[in-house]
Amino acid sequence: MRIPDKNLAEVFDRGFTVVEGFLDKTTLSDAQDALWEIYPRPEAYFADPEAHPKFAKSQFAGLRFFPYPSWALNKVTVYPDLIDAAERFLRTTEIDCYKIELWAKYAGAIDYDQHHHRDYENHTIVVPRADQLMPQMTCFILLSDVTELDGPTKAVPLEKTRQVPIGVTQTEMGDFFEDEVSVTGPAGTILIYKTDVFHRGSNFKAPGRSRFVMPIDFKPRGWRWQGKLAWPDRTLNPGWKEAMVNMTPRQRDLFGWPPAGDPYWNAQTLSDVALRYPGIDLSPYGGQVRATAGLNPA
Numbered sequence: 001m002r003i004p005d006k007n008l009a010e011v012f013d014r015g016f017t018v019v020e021g022f023l024d025k026t027t028l029s030d031a032q033d034a035l036w037e038i039y040p041r042p043e044a045y046f047a048d049p050e051a052h053p054k055f056a057k058s059q060f061a062g063l064r065f066f067p068y069p070s071w072a073l074n075k076v077t078v079y080p081d082l083i084d085a086a087e088r089f090l091r092t093t094e095i096d097c098y099k100i101e102l103w104a105k106y107a108g109a110i111d112y113d114q115h116h117h118r119d120y121e122n123h124t125i126v127v128p129r130a131d132q133l134m135p136q137m138t139c140f141i142l143l144s145d146v147t148e149l150d151g152p153t154k155a156v157p158l159e160k161t162r163q164v165p166i167g168v169t170q171t172e173m174g175d176f177f178e179d180e181v182s183v184t185g186p187a188g189t190i191l192i193y194k195t196d197v198f199h200r201g202s203n204f205k206a207p208g209r210s211r212f213v214m215p216i217d218f219k220p221r222g223w224r225w226q227g228k229l230a231w232p233d234r235t236l237n238p239g240w241k242e243a244m245v246n247m248t249p250r251q252r253d254l255f256g257w258p259p260a261g262d263p264y265w266n267a268q269t270l271s272d273v274a275l276r277y278p279g280i281d282l283s284p285y286g287g288q289v290r291a292t293a294g295l296n297p298a
């Protein structure tokens with residue numbers, strides 16, 4: 001669904017917004033099915049947690065960076081209403097998707113409680129501007145239902161923390177707990193927040209529960225002090241080529257793919273990119289150029 005203007009305004013005013021029903025049912029259920037190519041199903045995990053010791057090693061052990069083996073998960077990251085929201089929030093169509101994760105948590109694997117923090121500490125090498133210019137748009141898409149029992153993210157409305165200088169990134173455990181709001185909702189819900197908002201992960205409140213979310217982050221293009229992942233470093237991972245082949249030029253552009261009309265494209269690059277990405281339609285970038293192994297036209 002299209003994120004209403006009032007919710008994007010709420011991100012600026014309150015620091016975050018929560019919109020239920022963001023993903024359509026098919027996209028959501030396809031993505032949920034694809035989770036089990038990566039993570040143990042909850043019933044499998046809870047049947048024998050000790051068979052999955054890695055989830056006990058750290059709160060972050062369930063994190064996996066983009067790309068994923070299945071297009072069903074990769075396509076969530078370029079969901080048209082997500083791109084639309086990022087363009088409207090960042091007030092430009094010149095945007096980068098700079099970080100994509102999947103995050104699985106299983107009750108009892110470890111204590112997932114955190115103190116409040118501001119995410120900018122590892123999303124920019126400086127600090128966000130207090131006047132809200134040049135923001136980054138950070139999101140969590142819930143791929144499982146999240147109730148109070150399921151370790152919801154807890155976010156503190158900006159008005160409660162205005163006295164804390166933006167240069168402060170962490171609070172003591174317990175600070176602002178009385179002001180925090182739980183981000184709950186059915187699978188398909190999106191949380192959009194800013195990188196200067198205090199928030200934290202929380203622990204499960206019942207056994208046998210699990211939580212699966214997809215954090216996805218956008219920034220305006222060209223502000224080189226912001227960012228997190230370098231996409232060229234992810235291209236050898238399963239799913240990257242299929243994702244690039246399946247994406248539209250608009251969607252590829254979010255990852256830094258050269259746009260149509262860019263001087264990068266010539267007969268040689270069209271031919272060799274087609275060799276690297278079998279099946280890709282490069283006609284938007286310069287017409288049909290047949291990829292021919294061993295031939296390297298000028």
Ligand SMILES: O=C(O)CCC(=O)C(=O)O
Pocket residue numbers: 114119151152153154199200201202
């Ligand atoms: O998992 C969550 O709900 C939030 C985690 C978080 O904010 C973090 O680790 O930076």
